[in-house]
Amino acid sequence: MQPSSKQTLIEFLRAKSFRTALDAPSGGGWLLDALGSQVEMDGVDLYADSMPGYRQFWKHDLDNGLPRNCAEYDLVCCCEGLEHVGNPLLLLREFHRVLKPDGLLVVTTPNVWYPAARLQYMLRGFFPSFPPLAGKVVAGTHMHITPWSWPQLYVYFKLAGFSPPQILTEPLSRSKHFHERLLALPGKIYCRRRARQSQNDETRRFWQTAASDASLLGRHLIAVAKKPAAKSSE
Amino acid sequence: MSTQNIYTAVMQLAKAHARRQPLRQHLDVGAGDGQLIELFRRRFQTESSACDYTGQLMKLPGQKVDIVDLNREKLPYPDGVFDVVTATEVVEHLENYRNVLREFSRVLKPGGLCVLTTPNILSLNSRLRFLWFGYANLFGPLPVKNSSLYSTGGHINPVSCFYVAHSLLDAGFTGVTLRVDKFQRSAVPKLLFWFLPIKFFGALARRREISKFKTVDSVNAPFVKAMNSFPLLLGRTIVVAATKL
Numbered sequence: 257m258q259p260s261s262k263q264t265l266i267e268f269l270r271a272k273s274f275r276t277a278l279d280a281p282s283g284g285g286w287l288l289d290a291l292g293s294q295v296e297m298d299g300v301d302l303y304a305d306s307m308p309g310y311r312q313f314w315k316h317d318l319d320n321g322l323p324r325n326c327a328e329y330d331l332v333c334c335c336e337g338l339e340h341v342g343n344p345l346l347l348l349r350e351f352h353r354v355l356k357p358d359g360l361l362v363v364t365t366p367n368v369w370y371p372a373a374r375l376q377y378m379l380r381g382f383f384p385s386f387p388p389l390a391g392k393v394v395a396g397t398h399m400h401i402t403p404w405s406w407p408q409l410y411v412y413f414k415l416a417g418f419s420p421p422q423i424l425t426e427p428l429s430r431s432k433h434f435h436e437r438l439l440a441l442p443g444k445i446y447c448r449r450r451a452r453q454s455q456n457d458e459t460r461r462f463w464q465t466a467a468s469d470a471s472l473l474g475r476h477l478i479a480v481a482k483k484p485a486a487k488s489s490e
Numbered sequence: 491m492s493t494q495n496i497y498t499a500v501m502q503l504a505k506a507h508a509r510r511q512p513l514r515q516h517l518d519v520g521a522g523d524g525q526l527i528e529l530f531r532r533r534f535q536t537e538s539s540a541c542d543y544t545g546q547l548m549k550l551p552g553q554k555v556d557i558v559d560l561n562r563e564k565l566p567y568p569d570g571v572f573d574v575v576t577a578t579e580v581v582e583h584l585e586n587y588r589n590v591l592r593e594f595s596r597v598l599k600p601g602g603l604c605v606l607t608t609p610n611i612l613s614l615n616s617r618l619r620f621l622w623f624g625y626a627n628l629f630g631p632l633p634v635k636n637s638s639l640y641s642t643g644g645h646i647n648p649v650s651c652f653y654v655a656h657s658l659l660d661a662g663f664t665g666v667t668l669r670v671d672k673f674q675r676s677a678v679p680k681l682l683f684w685f686l687p688i689k690f691f692g693a694l695a696r697r698r699e700i701s702k703f704k705t706v707d708s709v710n711a712p713f714v715k716a717m718n719s720f721p722l723l724l725g726r727t728i729v730v731a732a733t734k735l
Binding site for chain 1: 561585586587588589612617618620621622623624625631646650652653656684687688691692695696699703704705706707709710713714717718722
């Protein structure tokens with residue numbers, strides 16, 4: 257994860273208040289270092305047996321969901337994890353399970369919609385950061401197997417029971433070169449047209465977000481969604 | 491949705507396999523109306539099992555359909571009972587296709603044949619659609635407001651031939667063969683324009699994959715090479731066959 261993406265995420269999280277959080281996967285524990293003093297944080301990762309600073313830590317393969325004895329959290333952060341799992345919907349449903357009502361899920365992942373990624377896919381068939389896989393997909397290896405764009409994330413968040421997600425704009429959402437803006441233009445026009453034709457607010461917001469720089473030009477997606485509070489039965 | 495071209499391609503692969511090993515027990519996953527089962531019965535005199543998310547589509551008289559939600563359940567069959575498993579136009583509907591392929595491997599006999607088909611998202615038409623609009627062919631924006639997200643044909647999982655091949659190897663298969671059901675004529679004029687850039691930049695990227703990233707080995711090299719081949723650039727649906735070790 258690029259430093260600018262981390263900075264954007266940390267600023268967003270520091271502006272809110274959380275009592276408990278789950279960091280899955282924990283990686284090197286940078287999120288704990290950044291937020292540690294203000295949240296009780298649990299961690300999950302495939303590589304480490306234990307990590308100091310976390311209230312509780314599990315060595316666990318997220319492809320199988322979350323450990324069964326996870327607590328309930330106000331915040332779940334999945335930074336650079338969703339592209340590694342073969343069953344992302346299971347993991348998202350598990351995040352939904354351990355979040356408290358109105359709890360927040362944050363997912364960061366490489367974006368395959370930015371112009372250079374589209375061009376590479378056109379010419380090569382692979383996305384950037386998704387090189388050919390050699391050998392077995394083994395626990396403990398660093399492999400990106402599930403590419404994400406904003407609409408794909410949106411669908412999976414909804415299927416897992418989350419409210420419509422938003423994406424955070426960050427410095428990497430800006431195009432580096434003019435030709436990237438040109439390449440993104442047909443997509444922008446298409447999404448904007450769909451937004452104008454939308455019959456309801458949710459669909460309109462979806463297409464407006466799809467047309468945003470963060471979706472069309474960003475190298476990274478930082479998506480945020482809430483677990484809706486259960487409706488009271490009357 | 492499966493077409494006659496897809497069934498023909500599947501049958502050709504099955505015939506080639508049947509020369510080496512008889513096909514007696516057939517499982518068709520996502521059996522639909524049973525057309526493929528009927529073709530197998532006629533050609534190979536197989537005993538067929540059908541498996542789908544609903545039994546209402548089946549038109550073959552007397553054919554039982556085992557109802558399974560492959561996103562949550564295992565196949566309801568013991569280990570090593572089938573000579574051939576077919577799944578036409580199923581992979582793109584699944585949440586965890588890698589796990590389902592492991593299930594196919596489990597229910598197949600050693601040396602058994604697995605044949606899969608899925609939309610070819612590496613065709614030139616599909617690549618161009620992704621370049622301009624961000625969606626592969628036969629994959630579009632699913633309904634946003636509608637809670638029934640599976641309703642638009644239910645294509646939620648675009649998988650390229652490389653990842654299908656890799657997943658099959660990962661699930662314990664060998665002898666992975668790739669082919670396509672038919673060429674798209676509409677892609678031919680576009681190929682005249684795009685052929686050189688694709689070949690040139692594709693070769694550069696491949697060199698970097700081999701020398702810098704070391705992500706190409708003797709096992710995956712044929713599939714990496716196939717990604718920019720004529721059949722993959724022009725084909726509509728990929729048809730992949732593999733044998734259980």
